[in-house]
Amino acid sequence: MSELLQFLFSGVTVGAVYALVALGFTIIYNASDVVNFAQGEFVMLGGMITWFAHAAGLPLPLAALIAIAATAALGVAMNKLAIEPARGAPVVSLIIITIGASIFIQGAAQLVFDKQIHSFPAFSGDDPIRIGGATILPQSLWVIGGALATFVGLWVFFTRTLLGRAVLATSNNRLAAQLVGINTNFVMTLSFALSAGIGALAGVLATPITLTSYGVGIGFALKGFAGAMLGGMGNPKGALVGGFAIGLIEAMTAGYLSSQYKDAAAFIMILLVLFFMPQGLFGRKSTDRV
Amino acid sequence: MTRDSNRALLSVEGLGISFGGLKAVHDVSFTVQPGEIVSVIGPNGAGKTTLFNMISGIYQPGLGKVRLAGEDVTGIEPHLLAQRGMSRTFQNLQIFQSMTVLENAVTGYHLAERGPVLADLLGLASSRRRARASDEGARKLLARVGLERAAEREAGNLSYGSLKRLEIARALALNPKILLLDEPAAGCNAVETEEIDLLIAEVAASGVAILLVEHDMKMVMRISSHIVVLDHGEKIAEGEPATVSQNPAVIAAYLGAEEPEAVTC
Numbered sequence: 194m195s196e197l198l199q200f201l202f203s204g205v206t207v208g209a210v211y212a213l214v215a216l217g218f219t220i221i222y223n224a225s226d227v228v229n230f231a232q233g234e235f236v237m238l239g240g241m242i243t244w245f246a247h248a249a250g251l252p253l254p255l256a257a258l259i260a261i262a263a264t265a266a267l268g269v270a271m272n273k274l275a276i277e278p279a280r281g282a283p284v285v286s287l288i289i290i291t292i293g294a295s296i297f298i299q300g301a302a303q304l305v306f307d308k309q310i311h312s313f314p315a316f317s318g319d320d321p322i323r324i325g326g327a328t329i330l331p332q333s334l335w336v337i338g339g340a341l342a343t344f345v346g347l348w349v350f351f352t353r354t355l356l357g358r359a360v361l362a363t364s365n366n367r368l369a370a371q372l373v374g375i376n377t378n379f380v381m382t383l384s385f386a387l388s389a390g391i392g393a394l395a396g397v398l399a400t401p402i403t404l405t406s407y408g409v410g411i412g413f414a415l416k417g418f419a420g421a422m423l424g425g426m427g428n429p430k431g432a433l434v435g436g437f438a439i440g441l442i443e444a445m446t447a448g449y450l451s452s453q454y455k456d457a458a459a460f461i462m463i464l465l466v467l468f469f470m471p472q473g474l475f476g477r478k479s480t481d482r483v
Numbered sequence: 484m485t486r487d488s489n490r491a492l493l494s495v496e497g498l499g500i501s502f503g504g505l506k507a508v509h510d511v512s513f514t515v516q517p518g519e520i521v522s523v524i525g526p527n528g529a530g531k532t533t534l535f536n537m538i539s540g541i542y543q544p545g546l547g548k549v550r551l552a553g554e555d556v557t558g559i560e561p562h563l564l565a566q567r568g569m570s571r572t573f574q575n576l577q578i579f580q581s582m583t584v585l586e587n588a589v590t591g592y593h594l595a596e597r598g599p600v601l602a603d604l605l606g607l608a609s610s611r612r613r614a615r616a617s618d619e620g621a622r623k624l625l626a627r628v629g630l631e632r633a634a635e636r637e638a639g640n641l642s643y644g645s646l647k648r649l650e651i652a653r654a655l656a657l658n659p660k661i662l663l664l665d666e667p668a669a670g671c672n673a674v675e676t677e678e679i680d681l682l683i684a685e686v687a688a689s690g691v692a693i694l695l696v697e698h699d700m701k702m703v704m705r706i707s708s709h710i711v712v713l714d715h716g717e718k719i720a721e722g723e724p725a726t727v728s729q730n731p732a733v734i735a736a737y738l739g740a741e742e743p744e745a746v747t748c
Binding site for chain 1: 571
């Protein structure tokens with residue numbers, strides 16, 4: 194029983210990271226129909242920049258803020274330099290561009306930083322908290338709290354603010370949004386900034402547990418993508434649930450089967466979803482009319 | 484009405500565009516004054532919708548200029564045109580399918596409702612007031628186009644004729660100086676067409692300039708103050724309805740086609 198609880202804790206922790214990545218996918222997908230495979234690199238940058246700034250002597254909170262802001266700025270630059278010039282190209286081409294951007298960011302990170310594995314101190318110490326025979330790290334609570342707070346923040350932004358509703362309108366019908374005066378280019382820029390910032394936040398929160406290096410992005414991107422697909426691409430609630438679900442499945446696989454199959458679990462989920470439930474758990478039915 | 488180019492709200496000057504060597508629209512000029520209803524007519528493929536798309540910033544014109552209230556607005560993006568008082572509808576509809584009818588109409592108040600994001604996030608009174616004003620305005624407009632009872636329905640489930648009226652309502656929500664209507668009566672029955680007639684006349688009477696593409700000749704002759712005739716992308720005639728309908732070139736263009744395109748609505 195305490196074993197199951199322990200697996201649950203580790204599943205929820207890693208699931209929260211995947212949920213944050215999946216939320217990042219969702220925002221850009223909604224604004225542009227593009228699946229941004231550079232999403233994982235934002236997570237990597239969040240961790241790496243924080244480590245770098247912290248190692249340079251900045252206090253950890255400040256280093257984390259700088260990492261999130263710098264990554265958001267990089268997301269904006271990626272949109273301006275790589276996506277916007279190709280506007281009007283088929284979505285598949287844009288997706289391939291994001292894969293290119295991902296490889297580029299990874300290579301650049303290798304040069305700017307290094308090839309070592311890094312970490313920085315956990316925010317609230319490393320003393321495990323005991324709950325019902327299992328333990329959970331304080332940093333796990335930070336990760337889980339961060340995912341939930343981000344979800345609530347996004348929910349408020351999209352439902353309460355005019356700007357948030359403009360993003361939703363753009364995702365619903367880009368041309369109609371332009372007709373009512375919405376600057377859809379700005380909506381795209383904003384979406385990349387938000388997605389990149391959220392990705393970086395995931396990296397900042399997770400690094401004390403998962404460690405970071407220039408190459409960790411792809412793993413996060415694929416797991417987060419699996420979460421977003423499972424929840425239904427484009428649905429924030431789906432991203433949250435899907436991300437946690439992938440984390441749990443992974444932890445259970447590692448715990449009860451073998452940790453060698455842990456990574457396979459997420460990919461098997463992608464295949465199952467694509468075969469049997471392409472809309473995902475909360476996905477909208479495609480009901481576009483002519 | 485006397486036409487004086489100095490009063491022009493919209494002036495189209497030598498507008499042209501080619502698609503792969505084909506001149507879809509060539510050297511078209513005309514003006515629209517406040518309160519006027521100007522119709523663009525012509526056989527299928529004459530370039531009417533292409534002309535509309537150039538004026539409204541969907542296509543970048545190859546040649547020529549578009550001026551709105553004297554300002555050069557050639558090829559600027561649709562959202563900037565919306566800010567400058569140009570609003571349009573589409574022949575094949577541009578509706579937010581998964582929103583309700585009311586939400587669709589509310590989006591038309593986007594520009595009017597803009598305010599600090601922080602006020603929205605905090606739910607300040609000023610933010611709620613702006614949202615309420617949009618909501619009330621949208622409901623009034625829906626009543627004006629006869630859709631008030633469909634307000635809470637999902638737009639994607641409405642009939643084509645209802646969506647046409649919803650699109651007009653949303654366009655009016657922008658409080659435009661000029662309204663471009665691409666076949667507003669297409670797919671509507673006789674009663675609905677007459678209602679749209681009245682609505683257009685009413686909007687024009689309030690001082691809004693109207694530019695119209697329409698196939699229903701009876702409607703065009705009834706409501707237009709001025710008609711521009713296109714054929715093969717060129718302007719072949721222009722004038723008051725009575726004059727244009729007698730113009731030999733116009734008659735030839737329409738009779739030369741197999742059918743005078745009397746799409747009766």
